[in-house]
Amino acid sequence: MIPIPEKTIERMSRYRRVLNNLLEEGRKHIYSHELASLSSGTPAQVRRDLMIIGHSGSPRNGYEIKLLRNDINELMDDPEGQKIALTGIGYLGRAIMNYFMGRRPKLTIAAAFDIDPEKINRVISGCRCYHTDQLEEIIRKENITIGIITTPAAGAQKIVDTYVKTGIKAIVNWAPTILHVPEGVFLETRDITMSIEKAAFFAKTNK
Amino acid sequence: MIPIPEKTIERMSRYRRVLNNLLEEGRKHIYSHELASLSSGTPAQVRRDLMIIGHSGSPRNGYEIKLLRNDINELMDDPEGQKIALTGIGYLGRAIMNYFMGRRPKLTIAAAFDIDPEKINRVISGCRCYHTDQLEEIIRKENITIGIITTPAAGAQKIVDTYVKTGIKAIVNWAPTILHVPEGVFLETRDITMSIEKAAFFAKTNK
DNA sequence: AAGTGTGAACCTCTTCACAGCA
DNA sequence: TGCTGTGAAGAGGTTCACACTT
Numbered sequence: 001m002i003p004i005p006e007k008t009i010e011r012m013s014r015y016r017r018v019l020n021n022l023l024e025e026g027r028k029h030i031y032s033h034e035l036a037s038l039s040s041g042t043p044a045q046v047r048r049d050l051m052i053i054g055h056s057g058s059p060r061n062g063y064e065i066k067l068l069r070n071d072i073n074e075l076m077d078d079p080e081g082q083k084i085a086l087t088g089i090g091y092l093g094r095a096i097m098n099y100f101m102g103r104r105p106k107l108t109i110a111a112a113f114d115i116d117p118e119k120i121n122r123v124i125s126g127c128r129c130y131h132t133d134q135l136e137e138i139i140r141k142e143n144i145t146i147g148i149i150t151t152p153a154a155g156a157q158k159i160v161d162t163y164v165k166t167g168i169k170a171i172v173n174w175a176p177t178i179l180h181v182p183e184g185v186f187l188e189t190r191d192i193t194m195s196i197e198k199a200a201f202f203a204k205t206n207k
Numbered sequence: 208m209i210p211i212p213e214k215t216i217e218r219m220s221r222y223r224r225v226l227n228n229l230l231e232e233g234r235k236h237i238y239s240h241e242l243a244s245l246s247s248g249t250p251a252q253v254r255r256d257l258m259i260i261g262h263s264g265s266p267r268n269g270y271e272i273k274l275l276r277n278d279i280n281e282l283m284d285d286p287e288g289q290k291i292a293l294t295g296i297g298y299l300g301r302a303i304m305n306y307f308m309g310r311r312p313k314l315t316i317a318a319a320f321d322i323d324p325e326k327i328n329r330v331i332s333g334c335r336c337y338h339t340d341q342l343e344e345i346i347r348k349e350n351i352t353i354g355i356i357t358t359p360a361a362g363a364q365k366i367v368d369t370y371v372k373t374g375i376k377a378i379v380n381w382a383p384t385i386l387h388v389p390e391g392v393f394l395e396t397r398d399i400t401m402s403i404e405k406a407a408f409f410a411k412t413n414k
Numbered sequence: 415a416a417g418t419g420t421g422a423a424c425c426t427c428t429t430c431a432c433a434g435c436a
Numbered sequence: 437t438g439c440t441g442t443g444a445a446g447a448g449g450t451t452c453a454c455a456c457t458t
Contacts, residue, residue: 007449009408013401014385031417040385044451051419059417060458076404078411084403091305095298096399099383107407145410148403170410172402176306178221178247186409188402192303194220195379195397196291196355197283200314201216202393203352203377204285214427238439251429258441266439267436
């Protein structure tokens with residue numbers, strides 16, 4: 001099977017959110033142009049994406065929302081669930097923990113790590129906190145497969161290295177620094193400064 | 208002049224960070240392959256980017272770090288400085304304020320907004336906080352041109368509309384929702400859930 | 415009539431490969 | 437020799453346009 005493009009995966013995440021909202025409102029069907037406008041895309045893009053994941057609708061009613069949502073769930077979720085480790089319990093780490101807790105049943109932050117004794121062995125936002133020294137132990141014990149980094153820039157590479165050592169294959173980094181991972185490990189850096197500087201460039205250019 | 212691609216702007220932000228670090232270490236020159244490996248890119252990409260912004264080096268020494276950094280500053284910074292408004296002083300808002308304060312002299316968070324009376328009229332992370340009702344007034348008075356959104360999903364579109372009404376041309380959104388802006392306004396949504404779900408998909412696929 | 419599904423064209427960004435230069 | 441600068445090829449993603457369906 002042809003691999004699904006990263007961009008399509010991102011949009012699936014958006015589509016799912018829109019579809020879940022519509023389901024709550026009791027909507028049953030949706031046309032590509034409606035889903036497009038609700039997710040800030042184009043109708044052709046929506047149809048292409050759904051074609052890629054192998055979902056089809058009908059000219060009469062468009063797409064059946066529940067079926068489409070289920071197809072996206074099947075594509076994106078691991079039926080056995082996936083666990084996440086988060087390292088760096090600062091404001092950013094807490095924002096993510098807060099937002100995530102209980103939101104996605106198949107995807108949970110199973111453990112958080114920090115070096116501040118104040119935070120260790122507490123439960124923050126429903127999540128148990130450990131000392132960073134225990135990263136390897138806990139990740140292996142809990143069978144964690146996804147790593148989040150919300151530490152300051154300085155310690156981040158060391159955390160990545162530990163993540164990689166435990167066999168984690170996907171990492172999301174919010175530390176404002178460039179990190180290095182071996183081939184085969186997915187790393188996405190979501191740099192706050194970079195996104196604001198890009199916006200600033202646009203604001204300046206469009207002045 | 209040909210417009211500079213968004214992707215190149217993003218990398219400029221990364222290059223600048225690397226170059227600033229090197230300057231502190233006293234380095235004077237750098238080759239494209241070195242800058243590439245420090246910023247997780249390819250040498251060809253680095254050369255192409257520098258070509259696009261009109262910076263050139265020499266086969267003998269590569270690029271002169273200080274000159275290159277200055278060219279990036281000139282490209283990215285507004286000489287008169289740019290001001291940012293941030294709405295939503297939760298964990299995420301504070302993370303951004305904390306990180307940003309005093310870091311970039313030409314780019315400052317000039318005002319923060321919330322609806323919680325606890326936070327209003329205080330100074331948090333060196334930034335004055337106002338009630339959201341004052342958005343228009345303060346943005347115009349302070350001549351703010353960039354807007355950040357770190358509110359919950361529910362109120363976000365209303366904030367965007369207010370930003371747009373005041374003439375703000377670039378918005379960065381961290382609220383977990385799809386927002387709509389008119390043509391000509393730059394909007395970047397940095398969705399936490401989406402990035403984690405994407406990583407989860409990769410972890411699942413690479414299992 | 416008003417949708418979907420999709421080959422093909424198009425556009426954007428990345429990488430190759432090599433001439434030119436110090 | 438080992439780099440830079442860049443035309444050209446390649447890869448990836450988006451949009452067009454239209455046959456097909458209900």
